[in-house]
Amino acid sequence: MPGEPSTIDFSNVIREGDLVVCGQATAEPVTLTEALMSQAGHLPAFRMMVGPIFSDTFSAGHAPNVSFQSYGVIGNARGLARGGRLDVIPSNYSAFCADFAACRRKADVVLVQLAELEGRLSAGLSNDYVIDAARSARLVIAEINPDAPFTFGAEWPEDVPIHLRVGARRPPVELASMPLDDVSRRIAAHAANLIADGSTLQFGVGRIPDAILSSLSHARNLGIHSGLINDAVVDLIERGAVTNAGKGIDPGITVTNQVIGTQRLYRFVHQNRAVAVRPTSYTHGQDVLARINRLTAINAALQVGLDGSVNAETLNGVTIGAIGGQLDFVRGANASTGGRAIIALPATAPDGASRIVAQVETVTTPRADVDAIVTEFGVAELRGCGLAERARRMIAIAAPEHRDALSARLRF
Known part of the structure; x- marks a missing residue:
């Protein structure tokens, strides 16, 4: 310049x-x-x-x-x-x-x-x-x-x-959406059944959140209050699925802390008063989240234990993820009237190891805060369940080849 x-x-x-x-x-x-x-x-x-x-x-x-x-x-x-x-x-x-x-x-x-x-x-x-x-x-x-x-x-x-x-010497960094695969589509199909019309969505970066958002074009009167928005949000808004009309706060406005996508998204948010990029104290604040109607938090995990404990941080003692805003939004969704807290993950890792485990090595979201866990094999509704019932439900959404070994590890 x-x-x-x-x-x-x-x-x-x-x-x-x-x-x-x-x-x-x-x-x-x-x-x-x-x-x-x-x-x-x-x-x-x-x-x-x-x-x-x-x-x-x-x-x-x-x-x-x-x-x-x-x-x-x-x-x-x-x-x-x-x-x-x-x-x-x-x-x-x-x-x-x-x-x-x-x-x-x-x-x-x-x-x-x-x-x-x-x-x-x-x-x-x-x-x-x-x-x-x-x-x-x-x-x-x-x-x-x-x-x-x-x-x-x-x-x-x-x-x-x-x-x-x-x-600046170059345009801002861009992050394009990852191509969807069969596993992410199957996970999205199960998760979509938990997301009612009128829900307010929070989600993260990655193939599974993108797949879930892409499966919601049939939904009505959705809202967005999230740590980030991406190109998939533009699709939902342009298709009329997102109106932000029933959030309870910020009517008509998509609220986010970060904008992560491509130039298409950047052009959409530029001087757009229907989008507010707000500070973390607002986007993640528990007092704010509790006032939102039907806040539905969609987050990922590396492992989930049979008791429902969620690990989004480490594998084999090495940090490869983050706490991020997961616990902020899980607790916010639990405090929201009609809210849901969804943890979505593939049942197996790329090397074939089960992501449903007897016990997680790091607890990101405690079992007391967990609501629903989703894999490509279904949904485990855990809220209000005892440990034995939680384990049965978690084994049911593990990959079939790992279910016997998980059952053998039951201690409840």
């Missing part, structure tokens, strides 16, 4: 031990992060806070003087984790964001991607912890991206200074 450099010399920016926080997911300011990583080997040692990574900016083989932190292992952050370069903070997403708001965690340097419209600035694709991190940072550098959508609800606060501005 005229008057704005397209890169920056970080040798005058980074100090020994600095915590650098950058926008996450599709809100990553790639011009800035690429420049930082290309110069990192010549800079003092510093820490980098990342969220989900959908770019190719960060590599486990680069910049040995940089240590990475995150609240989970999502997207290309898996490469950092495999290389032993990622320190995972086991925190609910809402609490992770609240720590920055309360200055329990403080950034030294913040890198953010912003959209600009008639002199106004918007965080555009994500209204997360970055704004709160910027409030107390020593230096805030903004990448002004003309291809980023200007979204309402994510306007950059006037009291948060921007010290340097840089022009």
Whole structure:
């Protein structure tokens, strides 16, 4: 952009031990992060806070003087984790964001991607912890991206200074939907039976949430209040399935914390007052979620135990997932009038191991909070069930080849 450099010399920016926080997911300011990583080997040692990574900016083989932190292992952050370069903070997403708001965690340097419209600035694709991190940072550098959508609800606060501005060299990161397969379609068919007309939906990233959303085009009067929205939401809105009319709050408005998709989605949300990109305190807040009518939370898992305990974080002692907003939304859905909390997962892992297990190795969502578990083999309704009945219902939705072994592990 005229008057704005397209890169920056970080040798005058980074100090020994600095915590650098950058926008996450599709809100990553790639011009800035690429420049930082290309110069990192010549800079003092510093820490980098990342969220989900959908770019190719960060590599486990680069910049040995940089240590990475995150609240989970999502997207290309898996490469950092495999290389032993990622320190995972086991925190609910809402609490992770609240720590920055309360200055329990403080950034030294913040890198953010912003959209600009008639002199106004918007965080555009994500209204997360970055704004709160910027409030107390020593230096805030903004990448002004003309291809980023200007979204309402994510306007950059006037009291948060921007010290340097840089022009973007490329459009925002995109994340296309994954192709659906037979397993995800079968899971979606079972999950769709739990989603009534008038439900308000929350969902995550991935093939199974996409499959469930694509199976709902017949539904009526749906609402959206979610940690993220993707291209599948545009389909539902354009087909008339989503009206946001019966949510109980925010009538007529799709509410999200992040926008993760392709340029089609970005064009849809640009200056669209029917979409609000709200802060985490609102999108994940228990007081807010409890006021929503028929909030239906759709989340994934790596394992589910026979008692209903959900593991979305680790396998074989290695973190490959995240707590994220799962527990926030499960509890919010349980508190919502007519709400449902759905955990959907394939019955087996790619190597054939059962994802329904006698006991999970890490508990992300406790068994006391679990409502319904869905695999391609059916639905296990667990709310109100004793341990023996839970185990029977869980075995019934495990892969047939694993049911005898699971039955042999029964301890109830």
